[in-house]
Amino acid sequence: MAMHRGRGFASINYPIGMNLGGDPSQALVHSNPDGKFTVALSSIDLGQGMKSVTRQIAAETLGIPVADVYVDTADSDTGPHCMGSFASRGTHRVGNAVIQAAQEARAVMLEAAAEELEVDATDLVTDGRGNIHVKGAPSRSITTMAACQAAQFKQGRTVSGRGIFLIPLSEVDPETGEMTPVSCFAHAAMLVEVEVDDETGEVSVLDMQSAYEVGRALNPKLVEQQLVGGAWMGMSHALWETTEPYYPDRSHGPVDFNNYLMPGPGDLAPHHISVLERPAPDGPFGGKGPGEMCANPVLPAVANAVYDAVGVRIDELPITPEKVLRGIRANGGARPKMRLARTQFAGAR
């Protein structure tokens, strides 16, 4: 009886947003008299960082520090319509709506500044630190606070903007499936190393090497938490989770976390992530949604690694010790494949 190591690979792409379109999101942006901005949304923060990423997008677009922006969500009396936080659509759809709203508000702020500085608004730039100045002449400047104050108390302007983002609805041809699904794709590749015990059938994930292409990492820490957590979920789907009872009476189904199996901290494997960024032409600053796709490559990569280790194809999830043992027995013993063996020439970079 022995432990067998194996490596499995998978690569995927992932469509961002509700694929047929027709899923608008809106945003409203306005300034307090002192140049502090509120972004009003009805989008949901599930912990993925919706509020934070839209706050950075608004600040970047307005040309002001992130500390000067607060995102208020989600109250149907004050926030405009949003389809919801699902289908990896939050960053992409809401982010674009926020850009549009912030651009409109920024234009008013610059017009107000131009009037105060007695210059043309098209000659003005923001420095991202709370100042507006004439292009090439930093000394001719006004703070964003003073510009917003002047707009509201001297000039009678609302420093505000409205935004909506909508990918129009696509048709689907009933006979061929021709359609215009989504507007951008995220990508990933994953190499998983496992160890399989041919006596117990247990599979341990030892190591994960991945590359995720996310358009642009709008906030690298938020991207990291999504990728780390999502890969954990993929590993959990592959090896542990099911609402089905392991034995056939449906009354044996799990009702709590004692019998709904998931990996614990001791089951986690080191995950070495590389992030690539190829901006999506229609994404907010090129961003795509990393939240869903990060789990997907792990499931098949684990199944392929089990095959590499002991020569058993498990095509039915989850990959339980029982299925592995039955497969080994049917083959008359473990049959390691070692198709992705590390070579001595590897890793030179």
Next chain:
Amino acid sequence: MIEFRKEFFANERDDNLNEIGKPTRRQDILGHVTGRSPYFDDHLFEGLLHIRCVRSPHHHARIRRIDVSAAEKMPGVVRVLLGKDVPLNLNTLLSLLDFGLDDEPVLSTTKVAYKGEPVAAIIAESEAQARAAVLAVKVDWEVLPHVLDVEDAVKPGAPVVCDVYPSNKFIYHGKFDHQKLRYGDVEEAFARADHIVEGRYQMSPIEQAPMETCGAIAAPEVNDRFVCFTSTQGLFFSLGTAAKLLTMPSSRLHFVGGTVGGGFGGKVDSMHEPLAILGAMLTGRPCKYAWDREEEMQVGAPRGAERWYIKDGIARDGRILARKFTGYFDSGAYTRLSSYAIIKGVGHLPGPYTIPNVYADVFCVYTNRTPATAMRGFGITGVDFAIEAHMDKGAEMAGLNPIDFRILNSYRDGDMKAHRRLAKNCALVECCQVVAEKGGVVLTQASRAATSLLDGGGERARLPSRTATDQNGIVSGFKGGNYAKKGGGASGPQPVALPIAASAPTPASASLASVRPASPTYQPAATPPPAPQPPAPAADTARHGALRFSSLSGFRRR
């Protein structure tokens, strides 16, 4: 451990931005780490009532009688709700997109089609009292035969799960009992392939497992309105659903949410808000309806199980010539969102590879299981497991390293995809190369030199000269137009009309992604455009009070 490989696609980005790309701390972190961020369940009004549902113990049964007389007399019981108390007791979630027929009651009155289906709701002063009263409701069940397997469910003579779809299959476009994808001719390509690889893959149903279970608290507000604090993932989605079921204008509803203890797709179904608001309407008091962990796991909709059959035809050099799919999504007892997920899945086929012949039949199947719903990767995760496990077998059959096999077949900018649009903004090749390098896997010279930016388009941008179509699975008794025409379709790259003659010069491959053709050669099969439909009276009454975001399909039952 994370690294950012900025050298890739560097000329496509401006990395000198003020706020974008910065690891800025979360706006809401202080509230989260000090336990002060308010979730729906923190709105515990004085005098709050608690709702618990009476649920079916059977997979499939007719309801002969529901006797609530004993339950109504139990201590603390304020009111018992039955289906007749729900103003419009039938809905399908995607009716907000005009997609599919209303098929699911809030509280079932005539039959149940899954174990745990609610038939009555107890409103009581305490949760314990509500639980006790649930046990006192007597339901006279007539147990019916049930079906739990997708392929059993589509066999002739299988028990009918959902009367709206008597064949146990969702009807697409009012026309077919499955969604088709037809691109080229897979059978012709299989005949000339050097290797044939076949597989069957089964995904398990999976619980979203958020820390916070689903729920809502509703209360009467001043001026004849109702406030609803909710864990929903779609605030206006749930608001629209509640307005429809309660036949109430959206202006009388005030929804508050936005901070949710994990969703992962399980908080879209809007099961709690309508019942909590209905409770508040009928008692005049604040009402809470939330699942406990057992309900979250066994009644709350899981990620549905999917079964996929894949057949590949591969040439001697490792290129995939044809790929055929048959897929069965287990939707459980009702549609919820599975029908839409299938469209998403079909648009995703055959995965991130350029394959000149692709075929798929994908069925949304009703079984007597818990209705399925969204979960992280909805419509994609299951088929990606199938595709990538299958790719591993294909690589072995072709005698190639699994990473070389992917890169060889990977899609590149300007390639035609099976849904007849050009690929753009691709990065699969680069992801494969980075992982191979990190993992010490030596690739062929060709794989190392490959790039998503080049080598695509040209011949690879062509539509197949011929596509084999069919009328398999055609149905009658349903009518539906096509998807809405208004404003749609023009946002993405369109098919490039390349002449079929091989001698025609092809434009430079790199520029193909942005080319928009004057006249695509591809014409959908000779189907007359759907005739404008007179408004169906039944559907119009059913629409009463419903907020409709858009019109996806003119899908009505005759």
